[in-house]
Structure formats: C-alpha cells, structure tokens
Amino acid sequence: MKEKQSFEDDIKRLQKIVEDLSSGKLTLGESLKKYEEGVKLAQSCSSVLNDAQRKVDLLTKKDGKYSLEKFDDSGEEK
Amino acid sequence: MQEQRVFTVSEITQDIKLILEASFGEVWIEGEVSNFKAATSGHFYFSLKDETAVIAAVMFIRANKDLKFKITDGLKVVCFGKVDVYGPRGQYQVIIERIEPKGIGAQQLAFQQLKNKLSKEGLFDPGHKKELPLMPFSVGIVTSSSGAAVRDILQILKKGAPCVDVVVRSVRVQGDSAAGEIASAVDEFNQFKKVDLIIVSRGGGSVEDLWPFNEEVVARAIYNSAIPVVSAVGHQINITISDLVADVFVETPSAAAKIIVDKKNALLARLDGTKQEMAFSVSEVIARLNNALVALRHMLKSPQDRMSEKQQLLDEIITALMQNMRHYLDITREKAGSLIDRMEALSPLAVLSRGYSLSMIMPEGQIIRDAARLNRGDKIKTVLDKGAIISLVEEVIADERKTVI
Numbered sequence: 113m114k115e116k117q118s119f120e121d122d123i124k125r126l127q128k129i130v131e132d133l134s135s136g137k138l139t140l141g142e143s144l145k146k147y148e149e150g151v152k153l154a155q156s157c158s159s160v161l162n163d164a165q166r167k168v169d170l171l172t173k174k175d176g177k178y179s180l181e182k183f184d185d186s187g188e189e190k
Numbered sequence: 191m192q193e194q195r196v197f198t199v200s201e202i203t204q205d206i207k208l209i210l211e212a213s214f215g216e217v218w219i220e221g222e223v224s225n226f227k228a229a230t231s232g233h234f235y236f237s238l239k240d241e242t243a244v245i246a247a248v249m250f251i252r253a254n255k256d257l258k259f260k261i262t263d264g265l266k267v268v269c270f271g272k273v274d275v276y277g278p279r280g281q282y283q284v285i286i287e288r289i290e291p292k293g294i295g296a297q298q299l300a301f302q303q304l305k306n307k308l309s310k311e312g313l314f315d316p317g318h319k320k321e322l323p324l325m326p327f328s329v330g331i332v333t334s335s336s337g338a339a340v341r342d343i344l345q346i347l348k349k350g351a352p353c354v355d356v357v358v359r360s361v362r363v364q365g366d367s368a369a370g371e372i373a374s375a376v377d378e379f380n381q382f383k384k385v386d387l388i389i390v391s392r393g394g395g396s397v398e399d400l401w402p403f404n405e406e407v408v409a410r411a412i413y414n415s416a417i418p419v420v421s422a423v424g425h426q427i428n429i430t431i432s433d434l435v436a437d438v439f440v441e442t443p444s445a446a447a448k449i450i451v452d453k454k455n456a457l458l459a460r461l462d463g464t465k466q467e468m469a470f471s472v473s474e475v476i477a478r479l480n481n482a483l484v485a486l487r488h489m490l491k492s493p494q495d496r497m498s499e500k501q502q503l504l505d506e507i508i509t510a511l512m513q514n515m516r517h518y519l520d521i522t523r524e525k526a527g528s529l530i531d532r533m534e535a536l537s538p539l540a541v542l543s544r545g546y547s548l549s550m551i552m553p554e555g556q557i558i559r560d561a562a563r564l565n566r567g568d569k570i571k572t573v574l575d576k577g578a579i580i581s582l583v584e585e586v587i588a589d590e591r592k593t594v595i
Contacts, residue, residue, distance in 0.1 A: 120324050123457075130464055133471035136478070143475045150468045154461045161325070161454050161461075164352035168344060170335065171359045171382060178382050183335070183358050 119160055126153045200277065207275040210282060214273040219245070219284060220292065223265045234261060238269065238284065246283035247271070253287050258300035266292040297397060301404055304431055308406070313413045319437045320418040323386045325453055328355045330385035330417070332375040335360035338393040339422070339443035346444055350451030357385055363392035369405035372432075376411040376419065387450075388417050390432055391443045394425025403430035412436050422446035542575040549573075552580065562588040 129150040133143060169180035197205070221238035228234050232251030237244050247269065249261075261267070271286035291299040308314065329347070333339045335358055347354050359378060361371035372390060379388050390412065392400070402408060403423045412419045412435045421436035422443045433439035440446050491499070542548065549558045552569040564570070568583045 119327070123324060126461075126464055130467050130471070133468050133475075136471075136474065138475065140475055140479055143472050147468050147472045151465060154465050154468075158458060158461050160327075161353055161458050166348070166352045166355055168356045168358070171330070171357050171378070173378060178378070180357065183356075 122153050122157050203277045210273050216272045218270055220268050224263050226261055226263050247286050249286040259296055260303050268292050308409055314434045322418050326387035328385045330357045330379040330388045332359050333391045334363045339391040342443045343447040346447035351454045364399045368402035369408050373407040373411035376415050380415055388419045389446045391422040400424055403432040408432050409435045420446045547572050547574050561586050
C-alpha cells in the first residue's frame with residue numbers, strides 16, 4: 113500500500129513536471145532541472161512496474177488475527 | 191320416517207376430511223397468488239385463484255425456509271401439496287410443500303426479485319462505483335484456493351505483471367455456505383487493509399454453481415467494501431448480482447488479471463511518452479533561447495561592424511549626391527546648349543552664311559550702317575561668309591534702299 117501511494121504521488125508529480133515543461137514559462141535552468149527530476153521519476157516508476165519480485169500469500173484468520181502464509185501456486189499450474 | 195343419523199360438527203368435518211384427503215391426496219395445482227401474508231411464525235398464508243374459483247393455501251415454515259424467490263400477489267405459480275380440511279374454520283385448503291413460479295425458473299425469479307430490490311436501494315448505482323487504483327500493486331483474491339480461477343489469475347499476473355503481490359483468501363464458491371464465506375472474505379480484506387484491489391472470482395459452472403454470487407449477503411459485502419472490487423464469475427456472459435454491484439465486472443477470472451496487466455503496460459507506455467514529451471519541451475526551450483540569442487547577437491554589433499555600417503551609409507549618400515549632381519549638370523548642359531544655339535542664331539556671322547556681308551570703314555573698323563557716312567575714296571573692308579575684300583568707294587548713294595534683298 114505504501115508503495116502504491118508513493119507510486120501514485122510520483123505519477124502525479126511527473127504529470128505536473130510535464131505540464132510545467134510544456135508551458136514554456138520556465139527558464140532554461142529551471143527546465144533542465146525539472147527535466148532531470150522528471151526523467152528520474154519516470155525511470156523509478158518504470159522500474160517499479162518492471163519489478164518481478166511478486167509474492168503470493170494465503171490470508172488466514174485465527175482467533176480474529178490475520179496472518180499470511182506462503183501460497184504455493186507452482187503446483188497448481190499444469 | 192327412517193331415523194336419520196345426526197353428526198356432530200366434528201364428526202362430519204372429520205368425515206369430509208377423510209373423503210377429501212382420500213380422493214385427492216397429493217396434487218399439483220396451478221393458479222395465481224393473492225392475499226399473500228407471511229405470519230410472524232414464518233408460515234405463509236395466501237390464496238390460489240383462477241378466473242372462477244379460489245382456494246386457500248398455507249405453506250409452513252419448514253417448507254418455505256429454503257425458498258429462494260419471494261411469493262408476491264399476482265405471481266403465477268405451480269404448487270405441490272395436499273388438500274386438507276381445517277376444522278376450526280370449516281375450511282378446505284391446500285398445504286403446499288413446493289412452489290415454483292410458472293413459466294420462469296425459481297432461480298431466475300429470485301435473481302430478478304433481488305436485482306429489483308437492490309437496484310431500488312441503489313446498490314448498482316454508477317455513482318457509487320469506485321475507480322480502480324492507478325496501479326494495483328497488491329491484489330486480494332476471494333476464491334477457492336484449489337479452483338481454476340486462482341490458477342488462471344496467478345498465471346496471467348506472473349507472466350504479465352510480476353510486480354503485483356497477490357493475497358488469496360480461500361473460500362467455498364459453491365454450496366450453501368459459499369455466499370456467507372465470500373461475503374466474509376470481502377469484509378476481511380477490508381479489515382486486513384493490505385490490498386488495493388479485490389477480485390471476487392470463480393470459474394465457469396452451472397447457474398446453480400454460480401448461485402452464491404447472486405446472494406444478497408455477497409452483494410452487500412461488495413457494496414460496502416472500501417477497497418474497489420472486480421467481479422469475475424463464470425466463463426461466459428452470465429451476469430450475477432455480484433457483477434452488477436461490483437465496481438468493475440469481467441466475464442472470466444483471466445479477464446480480471448488482464449485488467450491489471452493492461453494497466454501496467456499502459457502505464458509503462460505512458461511513462462515512455464512522458465520522457466519523450468519532456469525531452470521535446472526542453473528542446474523547445476533551447477530552440478527558443480537560440481532564436482533569442484540570434485536576435486540579440488544581431489543587436490549587439492562590434493565597433494568595426496558599426497564603422498562599416500556608417501561607411502556604407504556614407505557611400506550611399508555620396509552616390510545619391512553624385513546622381514543629383516549629374517542630374518543638375520545634365521539640366522545645366524541642356525540649358526547651356528539651347529543658349530548657344532540662340533546665340534549662334536543671333537551672330538552676324540551666321541547672317542553672312544546666308545549671303546549677306548558686313549562692311550567696315552578702314553582702318554577704324556566701324557561697321558557701316560549708313561552710306562552717307564562714306565565718302566568717295568574711303569577704304570572699306572567687306573567681310574563675307576568666307577574671306578573678306580578691301581575696296582575703295584566709287585560712289586555714295588545715300589538714299590538707295592534695299593535694292594538687293
């Protein structure tokens with residue numbers, strides 16, 4: 113959830129940078145600064161999406177407490 | 191008179207009861223429901239009627255408790271039961287064991303009835319539907335952990351969006367307890383809070399198999415979920431109540447997983463586009479600055495440039511001056527030319543060319559205009575067009591006028 117929040121914030125920030133850059137109101141120095149920040153954001157967002165470290169868990173509830181167990185999905189696949 | 195047997199009310203009622211029950215036993219009756227009433231005891235009381243007759247009906251709680259649809263006035267039904275006599279009221283009636291809507295399946299009717307009810311309550315209201323997250327990085331799946339649905343979803347996510355974590359809450363997806371388990375699982379994900387999307391799913395099956403997804407308890411759990419819910423039930427278009435109440439519904443479990451994969455791919459494409467857009471914007475800024483620079487450079491000239499500019503100006507002025515002068519000279523020359531012509535015309539010498547001559551007294555050289563001035567023997571010089579002659583005057587004729595013209 114934390115990851116998702118920062119991701120959405122990054123995308124929003126990136127959108128703002130794109131708008132600022134295309135407004136044509138920035139100095140060259142400001143433009144380059146924003147561009148650099150924008151490219152970094154775009155790359156970090158892309159790398160989050162390209163990440164392959166997924167987890168698959170099984171949610172269980174015992175005595176009102178939730179816990180996650182590893183869900184073995186490899187055996188399920190034919 | 192023969193003695194007539196006298197029955198008590200109970201005796202004759204008992205006899206009627208025996209006769210009726212014996213002759214009809216269990217029967218199928220078709221009719222329309224009217225005066226339906228569900229008593230607090232749970233028993234149903236109503237009438238069955240057609241155009242010309244009416245018969246009382248009762249359905250006890252043991253028979254009606256598993257009824258999926260609601261009996262309402264005007265509903266055409268086919269009932270199975272037995273004819274009975276209710277002594278205390280002196281009334282015959284049908285005790286109904288089974289009831290089916292006529293011309294429509296019981297489940298279909300139940301579906302319609304629940305659909306109408308929930309629709310009126312606003313559970314399918316598009317305004318209540320939540321937007322799916324920009325990118326769900328953690329997905330909760332409510333389904334059977336041993337079913338095909340979970341396998342399909344996991345396979346597609348593993349291949350297409352391995353950045354997504356999955357939490358499976360295993361439930362029974364068919365049978366009597368299924369609806370309750372599905373509803374609880376949706377609630378549990380909301381308490382657990384660590385997923386940003388819930389997929390409620392099961393693979394294809396008969397209408398009966400999919401039934402739990404048509405139950406009110408499931409619909410309400412989905413409606414009340416703070417986390418967006420995708421409904422993915424069945425393998426073709428058989429819309430369930432959970433489809434209608436979910437924020438998004440798709441036909442198959444695979445399609446639910448594809449939504450997430452598509453979101454990921456669209457975002458990656460958008461990020462690429464963003465990079466290009468930003469680069470373009472910066473290049474625009476540079477191009478604009480470059481244009482401004484050229485303009486500035488134009489304005490900021492070196493002294494040498496300024497000198498040669500002045501030089502050029504000077505050259506232009508001189509050229510113009512020269513042209514003016516030439517023009518003036520031409521005019522002057524023209525004027526002078528015509529003056530000379532006129533002077534030439536006035537010259538006495540020009541007259542000579544026409545045959546006139548000019549005579550002068552010698553040696554004074556005074557031009558002779560009057561013969562009377564001359565005396566015999568005076569020496570005169572006569573100038574002709576070509577050459578001159580010296581003569582001595584022989585005679586003076588003072589009054590001769592223009593003898594020769």
